[in-house]
Amino acid sequence: xxxxxxxxxxxxxxxxxxxxxxxxxxxxxQAGKEAALLDRTGAAVIWGLPVAxxxxxxxxxxxxGPLALALFALPxxxxxxxxxxxxxxxxxxxxxxxxxxxxxxxFHSLANLPLFSEGSGAIFVSFLTDVDAGRRGALTxxxxxxxxxxxxxxxxQLAVAVTAVLASSGLIPLALNSHAAGxxxxxxxxxxxVMHMAAAAIWIGGLAALVLLRRTLGTELLVAVRxxxxxxxxxxxxxxxxxxxxxxxxxxxxxxxxxxxxxxxLAKTAVLGLLGLFGALHRRxxxxxxxxxxxxxxxxxxxxxxxxxxxxxxxxxxxxALARTPPPTVSQAAPAQVSLxxxxxxxxxxxxxxxxxxxxxxxxxxxLYAAGVRRxxxxxxxxxxxxxxxxxxxxxxxxxxxxxxxRVYQEYLISAHVVTQMFLIAVVPLLLVPxxxxxxxxxxxxxxxxxxxxxxxxxxxxxxxxxxxxxAPYFAAAGLAAVMAVLYYTPLLDYSSRTQFGxxxxxxxxxxxxxxxxxxxxxxxxxxxxxxxxxxxLTIGAVAALYTxxxxxxxxxxxxxxxxxxxxxxxxxxxxxxxxxxxxVEPAGMAMWIIAAGTLLVAxxxxxxxxxxxxxxxxxxxxxxxxxxxxxxxxxS
Numbered sequence: 192x193x194x195x196x197x198x199x200x201x202x203x204x205x206x207x208x209x210x211x212x213x214x215x216x217x218x219x220x221q222a223g224k225e226a227a228l229l230d231r232t233g234a235a236v237i238w239g240l241p242v243a244x245x246x247x248x249x250x251x252x253x254x255x256g257p258l259a260l261a262l263f264a265l266p267x268x269x270x271x272x273x274x275x276x277x278x279x280x281x282x283x284x285x286x287x288x289x290x291x292x293x294x295x296x297x298f299h300s301l302a303n304l305p306l307f308s309e310g311s312g313a314i315f316v317s318f319l320t321d322v323d324a325g326r327r328g329a330l331t332x333x334x335x336x337x338x339x340x341x342x343x344x345x346x347x348q349l350a351v352a353v354t355a356v357l358a359s360s361g362l363i364p365l366a367l368n369s370h371a372a373g374x375x376x377x378x379x380x381x382x383x384x385v386m387h388m389a390a391a392a393i394w395i396g397g398l399a400a401l402v403l404l405r406r407t408l409g410t411e412l413l414v415a416v417r418x419x420x421x422x423x424x425x426x427x428x429x430x431x432x433x434x435x436x437x438x439x440x441x442x443x444x445x446x447x448x449x450x451x452x453x454x455x456x457l458a459k460t461a462v463l464g465l466l467g468l469f470g471a472l473h474r475r476x477x478x479x480x481x482x483x484x485x486x487x488x489x490x491x492x493x494x495x496x497x498x499x500x501x502x503x504x505x506x507x508x509x510x511x512a513l514a515r516t517p518p519p520t521v522s523q524a525a526p527a528q529v530s531l532x533x534x535x536x537x538x539x540x541x542x543x544x545x546x547x548x549x550x551x552x553x554x555x556x557x558x559l560y561a562a563g564v565r566r567x568x569x570x571x572x573x574x575x576x577x578x579x580x581x582x583x584x585x586x587x588x589x590x591x592x593x594x595x596x597x598r599v600y601q602e603y604l605i606s607a608h609v610v611t612q613m614f615l616i617a618v619v620p621l622l623l624v625p626x627x628x629x630x631x632x633x634x635x636x637x638x639x640x641x642x643x644x645x646x647x648x649x650x651x652x653x654x655x656x657x658x659x660x661x662x663a664p665y666f667a668a669a670g671l672a673a674v675m676a677v678l679y680y681t682p683l684l685d686y687s688s689r690t691q692f693g694x695x696x697x698x699x700x701x702x703x704x705x706x707x708x709x710x711x712x713x714x715x716x717x718x719x720x721x722x723x724x725x726x727x728x729l730t731i732g733a734v735a736a737l738y739t740x741x742x743x744x745x746x747x748x749x750x751x752x753x754x755x756x757x758x759x760x761x762x763x764x765x766x767x768x769x770x771x772x773x774x775x776v777e778p779a780g781m782a783m784w785i786i787a788a789g790t791l792l793v794a795x796x797x798x799x800x801x802x803x804x805x806x807x808x809x810x811x812x813x814x815x816x817x818x819x820x821x822x823x824x825x826x827x828s
Contacts, residue, residue, distance in 0.1 A: 202497045209501045213508030214245055217455045221516045233305050240296045245511040247289040248391070249504075251362060253282030254338060255389065256396015258355040264397075264418035266641040267348055271407045271415070275400055276351070280342030282396075283358070287335040293365070294319070294328030327364035334361040348644055362388045380440040382691040383433040383547045390429035391510075395503045397422055402496045405489055412489065413481040418643070420474055427470055429551050431463060436547035441518035450519045455509055462506040469499040539596035548695060549593035556586050559646075560628060563635035572634065578626050585622030592619065593698060602688050609745065609779040610786065612678060615698055616671070616705035617790035624709040629654065657707070664722050664730035667711035672737050674704040679741065708734070712798055724802045731795050738787035746780030 218241050257279040265272040295306075298318045304311050318325035334357060341354045366384040397419050401412075408415055438456050447453045472495060480488035560582050564574045592598070592614045600607035629650060636646040644652070677683060678697060686693035712727050 206501050206504045210504035210508040213505040214512050217509050217512035235306050236299045241511045241515045243292040248507045250282050250286035250289050252392040252396035254279045255358050255392035257400040259393045260397045260400050262351050264415045271404045276342050283339035290331040290335050324368050327368050331364045359389050380437045383436040387433035390426040394426035432551050433547040447519040452516045452518045455513045459509045542596035542599045544598045546594050553586050553590045563631045566635045581622050582626030589619050606779045606782050610782050612701050613786040615701035620705040620709040664711040664727050667708040668730045668734050671704050671708045727798050735791050742780040742783040
């Protein structure tokens with residue numbers, strides 16, 4: 192009995208030691224600088240913050256990872272499912288304590304006060320209520336405490352899904368408090384940091400949960416590891432992309448790699464590469480052994496997983512040190528104001544601003560679609576090449592819009608902002624929707640029978656109900672009108688040009704509403720009755736009127752943004768012809784009209800073509816039926 196407990200305790204101690212050792216080595220130099228600068232806080236605050244951040248990361252992983260594993264890999268009626276929720280609940284309690292400790296230590300660090308100094312209590316309350324950093328810390332504590340309560344009381348996949356989403360949102364406030372949130376001279380990489388933290392939490396926490404639940408799973412370990420392996424692969428891709436994006440924002444230039452921040456970043460990169468090798472071993476070696484010799488393979492899986500968790504702990508320690516180390520771009524002088532000019536077609540392809548989230552989404556869209564087509568063809572089925580071509584072209588255009596020149600100039604020019612939105616609403620859906628990704632998924636992905644959520648179940652519970660409710664074109668058009676109002680007549684217009692969160696919200700909302708409207712024009716939307724030709728054409732006309740009104744409003748009010756942004760959204764200097772006397776107002780309204788007219792004409796032509804083809808097919812079927820009837824009558828006579 193003692194022997195069986197000794198190994199897990201030794202493994203946990205080794206993993207913890209790896210994290211603390213990596214944190215100490217990476218942060219010791221910065222700690223010395225802070226000790227000289229913040230001479231009143233003391234070592235408890237200087238070292239307490241990164242240690243609390245490390246515990247925060249580990250506890251977040253111990254909460255989010257088991258929840259994700261329970262949702263996608265564990266049958267809801269099994270013992271492993273209940274134990275995973277209990278593990279998430281215990282971790283959430285620790286997460287709440289770590290978040291509270293970070294709030295307290297952050298206050299003392301900013302106020303340059305030693306812990307529990309006289310009179311600090313009243314100031315701390317004011318910090319929690321009046322200062323953004325304090326309010327975000329309090330929000331984190333509230334979210335994590337709520338997650339802890341839910342984990343001990345929830346049952347069923349829907350409740351787990353809601354709890355997992357809430358737990359993931361607990362990572363956002365801390366990211367907003369970090370130097371990733373940007374400033375006057377530091378780009379906003381908050382979304383990349385949140386994406387990085389969420390991917391790491393799913394990867395680390397899921398693996399730790401599998402190790403702890405391996406005996407409970409028994410013969411189901413193979414299925415759980417295989418499903419987790421897919422989550423780990425997606426997490427690795429998201430972790431790599433977001434890490435590169437946040438790292439490039441932090442170091443600024445190649446010379447920044449020689450800084451303390453850059454060295455820690457290089458060490459994290461090496462850890463990520465090593466973890467990639469561990470992942471390859473799991474997929475190529477462990478899964479094969481679990482299929483052939485399950486008994487012996489469990490020991491091999493546990494050994495490899497513990498070694499991988501030790502490396503992950505070291506990476507978490509480096510991440511905690513990196514969060515407390517100022518990047519070199521913070522100490523650089525503010526960059527000179529960029530001279531605005533009217534961008535040309537070449538600028539759309541020559542200027543780039545990589546976005547980790549959209550790179551990840553586009554890569555996953557290409558991979559999953561290609562895998563689905565390959566699976567159908569391996570079964571002897573057929574998938575039209577033109578549908579695949581439209582899908583891949585649409586994803587390529589989506590990648591260009593969200594990462595290319597339009598992404599760069601939409602922060603300065605309202606015309607580029609409008610073109611970006613119109614491409615996401617009107618142009619990209621015209622390519623993606625005919626690719627029929629839902630039909631492909633229905634043919635390629637088999638539903639699960641054990642109550643877990645896979646690809647088929649995720650589509651059934653999320654997208655299909657929405658498409659079914661929006662089967663009537665006028666309903667989808669009303670939703671599009673509401674989205675247009677939100678995008679242009681709410682603070683999201685200004686917020687989406689300033690911050691990553693605002694831009695991602697605008698882009699996702701525009702793409703979803705445009706895809707929903709385009710899908711509603713299909714001969715048969717979702718699984719409901721086919722909309723009539725007249726209703727589809729009338730809806731297209733109504734949307735044309737909608738675009739006309741919005742374009743006219745933009746043409747009349749090119750400076751409709753708040754006063755602080757009006758000059759930045761009107762090109763008055765740096766024209767290609769170098770005539771500063773002439774002021775060129777951006778053609779935002781004209782851009783909307785041109786794109787809307789082109790896409791709606793294409794949509795109307797497609798609707799008419801589909802209706803004619805459907806009518807011709809019906810006529811052929813009737814003719815064949817009549818000929819068969821004549822043959823029967825002639826044979827009887």
